[in-house]
Amino acid sequence: MARSYVSEARRRVGPKRARIRPIVERLKDAHPDATIALRSRSELELLVAVMLSAQTTDVNVNKVTERLFVKYRRPEDYLAVPVEELELDIYQTGFFRQKAKAIRGTMRMLIEEFDGRVPRRLEELVRLPGVARKTANVVAAELGDPQGIVVDTHVRRLSQRLGLTRQDDPVKIERDLIRLVPREDWGTFPHLLIWHGRRVCVARAPRCEECVLTDLCPSSRLNVSPPRPA
Numbered sequence: 371m372a373r374s375y376v377s378e379a380r381r382r383v384g385p386k387r388a389r390i391r392p393i394v395e396r397l398k399d400a401h402p403d404a405t406i407a408l409r410s411r412s413e414l415e416l417l418v419a420v421m422l423s424a425q426t427t428d429v430n431v432n433k434v435t436e437r438l439f440v441k442y443r444r445p446e447d448y449l450a451v452p453v454e455e456l457e458l459d460i461y462q463t464g465f466f467r468q469k470a471k472a473i474r475g476t477m478r479m480l481i482e483e484f485d486g487r488v489p490r491r492l493e494e495l496v497r498l499p500g501v502a503r504k505t506a507n508v509v510a511a512e513l514g515d516p517q518g519i520v521v522d523t524h525v526r527r528l529s530q531r532l533g534l535t536r537q538d539d540p541v542k543i544e545r546d547l548i549r550l551v552p553r554e555d556w557g558t559f560p561h562l563l564i565w566h567g568r569r570v571c572v573a574r575a576p577r578c579e580e581c582v583l584t585d586l587c588p589s590s591r592l593n594v595s596p597p598r599p600a
């Protein structure tokens with residue numbers, strides 16, 4: 371889209387501060403089932419599942435953890451087997467050597483510093499080996515205390531298309547979203563964008579004609595007038 375169409379589109383939809391609440395509300399109505407797709411039954415399982423989900427699909431992780439969580443129930447269990455055995459057990463999630471090393475380091479720290487429990491504060495979670503800000507944000511949000519906003523590939527793409535950020539770097543996008551999204555929606559917001567991104571606002575060809583946000587979205591293809599002939 372040429373620059374003039376972009377500014378025209380931004381003018382058409384209005385300021386992001388005025389749009390954010392209707393965006394959240396409409397997405398909640400459109401995707402009432404938008405929750406985390408990773409399966410877990412405890413804080414520890416949640417942490418391991420999120421760590422395993424790097425660079426692979428949630429479906430793949432769920433297949434692996436179905437067996438994994440029967441065998442490994444406590445932090446000690448991950449340290450009681452040779453590292454090669456854990457690598458084999460998580461092999462299908464990819465990057466199995468790095469992930470096994472990170473999981474074992476994390477389990478050691480949980481035992482030594484946190485009484486075997488998963489901490490809830492973001493600054494504690496990011497100290498765990500192999501736990502980056504995104505993983506920490508997902509875990510904190512799922513434990514009921516979001517302290518930031520998860521930015522994955524869908525959140526990044528949709529935030530940009532919706533004109534909620536002009537940034538490209540996930541940390542800067544998160545900073546913009548934190549200023550904009552109401553605090554009580556920090557946990558739900560990424561799930562809404564992820565599900566909307568999977569079902570409607572897909573990467574290659576967004577289905578604007580099926581979208582509930584078309585009048586609030588500067589990137590909607592339904593409202594773009596064709597360029598005038600020169």
Ligand code: SF4
Nearest residue numbers: 571576578581587590
């Ligand atoms: S209107 Fe189109 S580009 Fe905008 S959020 Fe909906 S599907 Fe995506």
